[in-house]
Amino acid sequence: MEARSQLRHRPTRLQLTHYSTRMDREQAWEILCEFTKSESLRKHALAVETCMRAYARHYGEDEEKWGVTGLLHDFDWEVHPTLPDHPVKGEPILAGRGVSAEMRRAILSHADFTGVPRETRMEKALFACDELAGFLTAISYVKPKRSIHEVDVASVKKKMKDKAFARAVNRADIVNGAAEMGVELEEHVGFCIRAMQERAEELGLKGTA
């Protein structure tokens, strides 16, 4: 904590160097909030961040980098509500804010139509977590207590077959996302449920008493 506050008070030149090489969570949250006013879209960003962080820990990868990538993946959805403006036109904005090429590439790759293939583990995880996180949130909302703690793998599989439920969620993306990552679908679903349960309060999914 002290190290971080010292960083803020260093001379401007050093601050810029820091900013251009490392995007920390606080900066990413500020960017998200600047471009995204919708509470539900911010919650979606937090949910994807949550799953990405859990996977980064699981694989021994860079949790901050994976988390920030998840947090920012839809940052421009409100200003670019049509495809392919999102995320293509958002990418240079992120570049201007000091988001690394690696993170920007991952963000571009979460949308199939950008033509940016998913190659790294982080890119595959982002795609796999994006649609699923939205689906788990939607299922939580129809549970009696509107809680992620009421969601389990069986209920997710059932809802995946229910075409009338949460039509906007692409089931194929969920299935393909797990396959691209090389994990079993059930395992992936269970992993993300547990990750979101651990952060239920912040995600607004703790449920009513």
Ligand SMILES: [Fe+2]
């Ligand atoms: Fe997106």
Ligand SMILES: [Fe+2]
């Ligand atoms: Fe998303």
